Amino acid sequence: MKKLNLLSDHQLIERAAKNEQAAFAELVQRYLASLVKFSTRYTLSFSCSEDIVQEAFLRAWRNASSCSASKGSVKSWLFKIVYNATIDFLRKNKREVSIGSSELDIPCEKQNPDKTLLQAQQQQWFDQALAELPERQRTALCLFMNNGLSVIDVSAVLDLNPEATSSLLARAKRSLKNKRQQDSQLGACL
Amino acid sequence: MINREQILQMIAGYGANLQHWPVSNQQEIKEFIATDSELSLALSIAESDELMLKECFASSEPQWSAVAERNLAKKINSSTGKAEKPLPWWQAIIQRFTDPAQVLQAFPAVVAMLLLMVVVQVVYKKEPAQIDLAYSSEEFQDWLVFEGINEGVEQLGLADDTMENELEGFAEVVYYL
Numbered sequence: 001m002k003k004l005n006l007l008s009d010h011q012l013i014e015r016a017a018k019n020e021q022a023a024f025a026e027l028v029q030r031y032l033a034s035l036v037k038f039s040t041r042y043t044l045s046f047s048c049s050e051d052i053v054q055e056a057f058l059r060a061w062r063n064a065s066s067c068s069a070s071k072g073s074v075k076s077w078l079f080k081i082v083y084n085a086t087i088d089f090l091r092k093n094k095r096e097v098s099i100g101s102s103e104l105d106i107p108c109e110k111q112n113p114d115k116t117l118l119q120a121q122q123q124q125w126f127d128q129a130l131a132e133l134p135e136r137q138r139t140a141l142c143l144f145m146n147n148g149l150s151v152i153d154v155s156a157v158l159d160l161n162p163e164a165t166s167s168l169l170a171r172a173k174r175s176l177k178n179k180r181q182q183d184s185q186l187g188a189c190l
Numbered sequence: 191m192i193n194r195e196q197i198l199q200m201i202a203g204y205g206a207n208l209q210h211w212p213v214s215n216q217q218e219i220k221e222f223i224a225t226d227s228e229l230s231l232a233l234s235i236a237e238s239d240e241l242m243l244k245e246c247f248a249s250s251e252p253q254w255s256a257v258a259e260r261n262l263a264k265k266i267n268s269s270t271g272k273a274e275k276p277l278p279w280w281q282a283i284i285q286r287f288t289d290p291a292q293v294l295q296a297f298p299a300v301v302a303m304l305l306l307m308v309v310v311q312v313v314y315k316k317e318p319a320q321i322d323l324a325y326s327s328e329e330f331q332d333w334l335v336f337e338g339i340n341e342g343v344e345q346l347g348l349a350d351d352t353m354e355n356e357l358e359g360f361a362e363v364v365y366y367l
Binding site: 021024025028029032033036037040041046050053054057058061119122123126127130141142144145146150151162165166167169170173174176177 | 199200202203204205210212239240243244246251252254258259262263265267269270271
């Protein structure tokens with residue numbers, strides 16, 4: 001029998017659809033961290049994102065048979081489930097999230113003593129610039145740049161066609177670039 | 191045929207990595223870029239921008255501990271072990287009608303329906319045709335004589351004993367008349 005870590009995502013999800021738990025566990029291992037980090041960018045709370053991702057994986061396990069190669073990559077399918085679950089969570093708990101679970105949860109885990117003051121400032125600038133982007137542009141850019149999804153995969157997550165996704169990405173990059181140029185003239189960024 | 195403007199738009203959208211571009215155009219675009227210095231420059235600028243963005247994303251990414259990852263993976267794997275998958279619709283129907291809990295729950299309603307059907311059958315049972323036996327064959331014979339039909343019957347050679355009962359006799363008479 002072929003080792004699970006040598007199998008492709010589609011082969012693993014096919015096995016998971018046939019109730020093979022070990023195959024699904026391999027998928028969990030492959031994508032758990034990136035999915036939790038992706039969700040945390042929205043919820044600003046690891047504990048909330050862990051719950052969201054756990055529920056999303058449970059949903060993926062139950063509906064493994066609905067994920068076929070024709071519908072896109074398994075990675076984009078998982079990201080789509082987590083993205084939708086995160087958006088639902090934010091709609092339901094808007095108030096609690098905005099109150100500041102972020103201050104309780106993330107900074108202590110995010111702090112890195114090796115970072116210089118300049119790096120910290122750069123990071124702060126980037127976080128702020130990213131937060132100022134419209135939600136879909138931010139999501140598209142994050143999936144494309146940070147999570148390594150292709151334009152086709154990003155379009156599958158956001159329910160758009162590839163052309164629309166491509167222009168969304170172009171606008172997001174242009175906005176960031178313009179902001180960087182404006183702020184560098186003021187001496188306040190990278 | 192793709193023009194320079196379209197390629198510049200694609201560089202902005204799809205990024206500097208040509209492998210992320212639509213497969214159908216890849217070869218044509220590569221050849222175009224190789225011969226156009228302006229496009230090559232745009233591609234290298236996009237590449238450096240992306241590199242910078244990737245670094246920014248990486249540094250701003252929340253750091254999640256490996257212990258937390260292991261714990262969550264364990265939780266997920268144990269919960270998927272317990273979770274039941276939805277059955278195909280036809281299996282779900284069979285299971286529903288063979289599940290003792292479901293069947294027992296529906297039992298009183300089924301019995302009540304059967305009883306109701308029996309009651310309806312009894313109440314609305316079709317009654318057989320009532321034959322009026324108020325008159326004997328002698329009385330019937332008298333009636334035939336009174337009505338002047340008797341002669342005709344005798345002429346036809348119909349004996350009285352052929353009339354087993356009123357109904358048969360009357361039917362025969364009507365037939366022959």
